Amino acid sequence: MTDPIEDPTPAEPETLAPQEDSQEPEKETAPQFTPITSQDALDKLMGARLAKVRAQFAGAEDWKAKAAKYDELEDAKKTNEQRLTERLQALETENNTLKLGQMRVQAARDAGLPPSWAKRLSGSTPEELAADAADMAEDLPKSEPKTPLTQKPKESLRGGGRPDETRDDEIDIDKIIAKIPRR
DSSP states (O other), rough: OOOOOOOOSOSSSSHHSSTTTTOOOOOOOOOOOOOOOSSSHHHHHHHHHHHHHHTTTTTHHHHHHHHHHHHHHHHHSSSSSHHHHHHHHHHHHHHHHHHHHHHHHHHHTTTOOGGGGGGGOOOOHHHHHHHHHHHHHHSSSOOOOOOOOOOOOOOOOOSOOTSSSSGGGOOHHHHHHHHOOOO
16 A cells, blocks of 8 residues: 655644744835825935936946956957957958848849849848849839830821811911001
8 A cells, every 4th residue: 555645734833823033024014105296396206216326326437447448458468360360350241241232233233123122132142142133023013115216207286276277387477467466
């Protein structure tokens, strides 16, 4: 058979009651809330809180100065080779960024997209960029080619007022002059 399981809590009620001589700190009750009824009371409260925050960050400027001085000392400890290595890494990063930008512009141009759309292309190799540019170009509506301009002038146009009016080359200037009133 199995052994009976014992209850780990003692059965005596006096051991369950809190002991008065324990060293646990007593919980303080929070002061009751009193609403702010005047501007002076609000100013006093805000001033106290502001002073508390200023006291908390009083040494911040000293810490900033010490951190800057520490950075200078760490930089001075670096060897010339370390400085050149860091500079080389920064230049390589900048070079890679510029190359990627050029590849994007070239892929956009090859796909017939405007260069301003190059920044929307994603990918890190020329093949990925070309595929993305081709996908983007497929999604754009196709514009119909414009008809070329002809050098042939349009047939003589007529005025919109009276379609039976004579054409410009048939106008008799003598008749027009005769209609002008003279004084």
